[in-house]
Amino acid sequence: MLQISCPYCGVRDEEEFRFGGESHVTRPALDVDDRVWADYLFNRINPKGIAYERWLHSYGCGRWFNVARDTVTHEILAVYLMGAAKPQLSEVTPAREAQPKRVRTSEGSLS
């Protein structure tokens, strides 16, 4: 069971959250062709390595946020707010602290 650090509530069990798939997927305009639309609907990166994902703290604050997670080791490398830019992370990471790196943006406060 993963321990996920909600940017608003702190570390909680995976059971309190809902996984929301790949993040930073842009919704196309109405006039794109079928191929682009199908890509938006159905195709996802599915990396062996760092995945940038959306998570919802459904049993907590009810906010969506983003997580950078290593799909091989399940280590959570970064947690950042919904709408914030993808953080710069290297693939090969040295020994990390227990708490994931928290990225602050202008929206809201992190407590």
Add this chain to the structure above:
Amino acid sequence: MSRSGAHRVEKGGQLDRARKVSFTFNGRALVGHVGDTLASALLANGISVVSRSFKYHRPRGIFSAGVEEPNALLRVEIDGLAVPLVRATLQPLVEGMVVTSENCFPSVDFDLGRIFDRVHGLLPAGFYNKTFKWPNWHTYEDAVRRMAGLGTLPTGDDKTSFFRHHLRCDVLVVGAGIAGLAAALEASRAGAQVALIEQDGELGGRALHERVQVEGRTAKSWIDAAVSELARAPRVRILKRTLVAGYYDHNVLTALDLSDKEHPDGSVQRFWIIRAREVVLATGAIEQPLVFAHNDRPGIMLAGAMRTYLNRYGVAAGRRAVIATNNDDAYRTAFDLHDAGIEVAAVVDARTNAARNIEEGIQQRGIKVLRSSMVVDTRGSTTLKAVAVDELANDGRSLGANRVWIPCDALAVSSGWNPTVHLYSQAGGKVRYDSSLACILPDNCRQRVRIVGAANAEFAVSSAIASGTHAGREAAAESRPVPRDAGREHRSETNGIRAVRRAPQASAARQWVDLLHDVTTSDIELAVRENFVAVEHLKRYTTNGMAVDQGKTSNLNALAVLSDLTGRGIETLGTTTYRPQFMPVTFGAIAGGATGDLYVPPRHMPAHRWHVRHGAQLDDYGGWKRPACYLRGAETREAAINREVQAVRTALGLFEGSPLGKIEVRGPDAARFLHRIYMNNVTSLQPGKVRYGLMLNENGIVIDDGVFACLSPEHYLVSTTGANAERIAGWLEEWHQCEWPDLDLVLMPVTTQWAVLTLAGAAARTLLQQLPGDIDFSAAAFPHMNYREGQLAGRRARVQRVSFTGELSYEISVPANEAEAFWDELMQRGAQLGIAPIGLEAWLVLRLEKGFLHVGSDTDGTTNPLDLGFGAMVQKKAGDFVGRRSLLRTADQETSRRQFVGLEPVEAGASLVAGAHVISTSPKRSQGFVTSAAFSPTLGRSIGLGLLERGHARIDEIVTVFDEGRTLQARVVKPAFFDPAGERMNG
């Protein structure tokens, strides 16, 4: 009955000899003491054969004193609750327990299953893949299944109580042996919040059964002091008789707590879910046996276990013992037995010499040692009689010339201690084989875990303390970097081991590797001949290590045999993966009491108690307990449903629709937002008006329908179907938070704040006008599809004039805590108007008579709004909405798609059934199916709705409907069967 030389010694042990405990074993009344395990008590009573082996039904005795026990798995009944496959070595002796051997008939001492041993040549590894083929497997299946397995399931209810607990700590120490206690002490002194979990009922680990000195004191004295300090420390929690069985991601672990398994008020099993900042594993090591011919006889036991029975339980395993070993540690058994007055016939050592202090001990006691020798065979049927010892030739591998038979009734075996690395491996840790230590070692792990003591091959007491202390200190300090390597600073002693585990073959006699699964070296040889040489293949082909002991005393020896046969070093072979659970955990414990009524929370509606008191038949609908119908007198459900339908059509019905989702949307962008969510036009809706809307997903599929009301230009009320209330509230949040956060609005779900009572029927208006209040219900002032709010019968009320039934209908929302009183009032006032309470089944028939869509029944994961006939509405909608782009795809617009229609049987008495298929005969295929069907009391016949290919163009066509072998003819019609113009609901 078999008798062995095992007996209780007069003095010694840590039992309460004053208190006796009575129990039965296979019907015989026996006696033990408080403090005994079932195993020690059986040994004390001289019981030799306790079980029959899995495949060959060979007589077996007690082999170990711990979790690794492969033989003594017995059926134990306490207080009427019988549990199979209980390890006798872990079960405390309980007054009145009834113990039975299984997998034997008629008895464990005389078992007809011994025939399998006679024909063992026909039953090698994987035999079932090569036999039982003619005429086919199923001829034999029944018999084989009945013979397979080691125990029978108990019948009747499980009266055990299961509870789940969560535990959070800074430092979790698993194992309270010397190393674990040292770690816990140090972490506690450093101020950390510590949890110390020990699988035994006592703290102290192996030191409880060894005559050792710890930091200049007796082990007991050291342990007592440590435990006393820890028990007094306020931030230390100690759990005994609790076994950590699983290690997961992010330092989450699970443990099974059996400390109240024999609670006088009823058996309890407790499941702990632990979140630890740091973990220290002090899980010890498991001694491994030697492999030689007939090494499975009753009377053969692990050397350390023999000491445990003597030192802790005051039980001697026999009267004349032989010790067979390849290391120094087993000599302690010889010394302990000798010092307790039990005859030690010889120590058989595969090496040429032992450590100096061992040699001195031998000299002092005058014990005979046979060097460069191994036990190669044993004799005795139900109990050990003698062992054969051969010298090893100069090459150290083959046999020499001088065989001797040594009479004895107990044989202690040891091929060294193997660290218990299971949890470390489950955590993602890597392990490797070390040839100088001749055991598997933890190597490195990414999680925040340290491993100490015997579990890290730090076998000496001083090493264990040093290592444990260091780990405890490091773990308690915050923000230390993740320790990757398991660390070797404290490992130095090797116990002088020589890695000879298997005696050279003296004859064709079988040599056991896995006692529980009856796997022998010949099975491994067979596997190698058939090229199953990868360790994962070997395991699965021979089933070595796949039994309920998970190979705790067989995995390493199997690797050693494989290594010999293939000529590859053990370190190159790898190990199989360790997975939770380390020991079996009952499903009940994992569920933690969430069973039966507590499995899934059923939700109750606000007027629930009224329904219960008035004959409601409650069923589960979308997580809510709702009345399917209300029974009067002796009527059947069918009769009740028909009566209720007619009550609404002819008079007045009252229905609770409280689970309907209600979401308020407030802000200047409320309309704009909903306009993007709904397929329908939202921005044109005027205040006080209500509109029906469909929501689609991005793939254009209908996910919900409902009505939305405009309360004011910046305030909307969204209604969803009852089953989707939470899902749609989440849907709206997701779009607002993730895609359109700049839209100026707030969302507020209010589903459970309001109870919804729906009045439907021609008399609805009459009743409402009789209630005091400030809402004008006249037809002109309150048309269909409108919203009003105000005071009604002294309560705050929100009223929407919408109709699910096709009758004049008002959905009245009042605060949830007023529902019961309001319902009562409506029922009383409506009595002379013929009011009746209506259940969900009748409600669904009513809507079916009108051909009204029910999302989820009449739609599935492929249904888009065009299939439902909403094409024109989509055309008229301006602007993008969720799913719009998908509707522009060619495939979404094909008329050959399954389209929503009505169906009527041609024959008067015939019945449509939901799920039946509309079929074409050539080619024979399905063209669609019946999605809803019911008997309509209003029309006096069966009606249905369905999704049918090209349905919209096939009105009036006669089609064939197929249902479980029968066919009937039906006419395709427009969905509205009753009052198609909607005169009643619009009136």
Add this chain to the structure above:
Amino acid sequence: MADRLVEMDAHPRRAKVRLRIGMSAANEAVRYGLPGMLEAKTSGEVTVLSLGPDQWLLVSDQLSAEKLIAMCASEFATVRHHAVDVSAGLNCATVRGETAPALLSMGAGIDWSTRCTRTRFAAVPVVAHRHHETSFDLYYDRSFADYLGQWLTHALRDPFLNR
């Protein structure tokens, strides 16, 4: 077992109002005196519990829901907000006593030492307010009352709580 360790509907007349403000204004929340994440604040007859960065639960045993909504209307007149009476749909259970933390740790594995938190307790969403050292108010949806009562009755039978 402690007397009245658990009371299922401890404050039936308590007024509860759910307040939500636009996320862009949430930064200002502290300026309005609203508590930050995982915090609770009592000011006079009103206690405000944090539900999220943009949501709060206002509770009062003296003031009515209408009064609380009116207070929000005047306080947040210039800010996008919505305040709704949720008194009817939320029950408040109290769990108090030495064994309270142990009992609560049977329902959820969170850190129960925070003053105010939202979590999943025995499969039910709850808002927990720790108003004293060993005294908690749990707000839960009334539709779960029966289930939660049964769950707590079952949990209280664990001999572990009496050790």
